[in-house]
Amino acid sequence: MKQFIAFVKKEFHHIFRDRRTMFILLGMPVVQIIIFGFALTNEVKNSRVAILDPSKDAATTSLIAQIEASRYFEVDQYIHSTNEIETIFRKGKIKLAIIFPSHFREDLQHFNKAQVQLIADASDPNVANTLTSYASAIIMDYQNRITNDRKLPYTINTEMRMLYNPELKGAYNFVPGVMAMVLLLVCTMMTAITIVKEKEMGTMEIMLVSPMKPLKVVLAKAVPYLLLSSVNIASILLLSVFVLEVPINGSLTLLVAESLLFTLVSLALGLLISTKVDSQQTALFISLVGLLLPTVMLSGFMFPIENMPLPLQVVSNAVPAKWYYTIVRSVMIKGTGFQAVWKETLILAGMLFFFLGLAIKNFKIRLA
């Protein structure tokens, strides 16, 4: 045990004496949360919209004029049928379509009630969300204004439809996404790199020739990163709650426990990489390309998994971050309890034992 503590102490010396690494380890999560937080919730300006207006009456013209007048929107084109929406969305320039019914003004005047449909391209859920809420605000505003002159209120029902991503995944999703990314980077990449660094430096040779059990060496290297990750989990959660105002709806204890589980999975992956690789460069490369990329692309954080081709959906099941991401979203944003995420937890636990087992099996007590 004394050996183990001495080793952990040494590892902290390495970390604390290398200011650059320290900054990356502890500063990166903060920077990422802030960048993602502000970049993704940024205001949308002069977004192009398409309009289907079969009634072409005074009411629709006036409402369209108001939409056009706002700084958020620019009417790009008028379409003639809802069938065209797919086509224009696919071209990519237009993100929102506003659909009026055939007799908008008549509906309002006779029934005091009319419908407007907003259809958004939700493949970028944040933009879709912002656009629809701006558009409905303008419509509400119009409704209030025309109601002012009358006793009986007009009601304009706005019906929203999200194309491609109906559940609008992604609105607050960057917080769980960044958590997955940061933990993976800190744990997997840093553990793999520091272990491989000892191989490169030649100190691993001395460690192997020492009476200290090789497995102990490797585990001792992982401990500091586990602790650093806890600091990161805390700082990400604090930032999300107090700066970005993303609430933690579920149990904090459950959230932290799940995060620690994912941290352990990442550490096991780091150890596994380190048993296979001999240079820091390769370790870095494998961590980035082999892990970070799938985490960003296939965890559901950037792109909804439901819309991916089947083979990619299957592959995404092997990405640990996908399961962690689902758990965090459920617990943190939907506020569900353990009963809702036990399956994902079990999968992560299974992955932990699989990777750890493989790492131990591959671990060499000799150089070659």
Next chain:
Amino acid sequence: MNEKVIIVENLTKKFGDFTAVDHISFDVHKGEIFGFLGANGAGKTTAMRMLSGLSLPTSGHARVAGFDVYKENEKIKQNIGYMSQKFSLYEDLTVKENIRFYAGIYGMSNRFIREKTNEVLEKLHLAAEGDKLVKSLPLGWKQKLAFSVAIFHEPQIVFLDEPTGGVDPVTRREFWQMIYEAAESGITVFVTTHYMDEAEYCNRVSIMVDGRIDAMDTPQLLKKTYDAVSMDEVFLKLARKATRAAD
């Protein structure tokens, strides 16, 4: 042997408070083999870097191959060759590819490269190995090849930084024979080494201690002055006086 190709006067390099090279002065003549000795940390590497145009002196003057080390370091680089134990050839390129690459850097013409490549490979008895990867060659051959590459563009001066470290004794001597031949063809050789018997092969030897040149002469006269039977003894007598221990 009268033309001076390296002229150094009071050359000094300071890093903050630390004077790595402290007012050194010497001349090296054309075709001379000049041994540049000193303990680790005596300032050899810093001095060599200044002379090869890689680092600017703090004060003093130096001309290398007729060019000023302050203003014309690009021209210096064009007129010198450099080889060290660490800097070697690209292991994953073939022998010929390495030669072509380095000669290309110095702007040699294709025809010159082709003809001289054959000549060099003949001389090294490597003609059959021209298309083999450098990493498949034994260390001694690599070092000899690296030297041939360093003088391929026929520089005025070649700087050799511990060129024979770890090489077997037979190859080490073959290597020195190549140095002699290069010197005879007019290339000035500026060499550092930890093998003291190699110091004896030099025309003149300078010994650096704590950033200064404490002794400089032919090996014979140095041995006489310091009443020693070998250069090893001369070196030990001088270097033991060193007070600083930096690397």
Next chain:
Amino acid sequence: MSAVIINNIIKRYGSKKAVITALQGISFDVKQGELFGIIGPDGAGKTSLFRILTTLLLADEGTATVDGFDVVKDYKSIRQRVGYMPGKFSLYQDLTVKENLDFFATIFNTTVEENYVLIKDIYSQIEPFKDRKAGKLSGGMKQKLALSCALIHRPSVLFLDEPTTGVDAVSRKEFWEMLTRLKEQGITILVSTPYMDEASLCDRVALIQSGKILSINTPQGIVDSFGKKLLAVKSNDMLHLLKDLKQCKEVEDAYPFGEYHHVVLKKDGEELLKSYLEQKGYLFKLKEAKPNIEDCFMALMKTS
């Protein structure tokens, strides 16, 4: 009992296509308390041999024991009792001198105080710099620290892989003085080096080249077995002298050796050589020379 017994060790690297045999059947014993040198150029197989003996590599064939323990079966026992200093400087550069030493002491289940007597002689030289980072030490000081760390658990056998490579003549000399004093403490020392002149400081040496042992003997024994007449010649034109010497019929081998060229004669042809050189018009100085390890190494290289 022998501290180290090596029996027909073979080590190959590479895949089926390009196999490099780094060690081609090496056998020798090292006695308890001996200072044993393994002398040979880079690529001779020194590091492979050391790694096999320190249980870091498995040999393809052959057996070896260290302190009576088998390097494969009893690797754990060996790791308890050997000290090892690899060729590369392998301490933690960002830890201070003292932190490094404390760390290695703990890893080896001991304390600095417990074995301070053993390292005192070496460590006291760097103790004034104990709060300096290891990466900021000079070459010679790094080496002393590495040796202190390798000794901290009082190993019974100490393996030093090229401790003096790239080190200047002064530090080399100091290092060998330290080794001689350590030997007096009863520690068996195996040291490898590419510097032939260091052989004379060992009790016995193994000359090794291309994975094969050229000779094992005491330094004196190796020199005595040279068996041919050796001359030293010099003149004012050393380059042409060498070329002409190589062409002389009486000469088996000629090579530069410090101030002189060394000439190995085929038979007792000294007079014939003299007249050959006079005929070529050289003003030369010729004397008989005592062969040293390097002469022997070259002669053995050529015959093997």
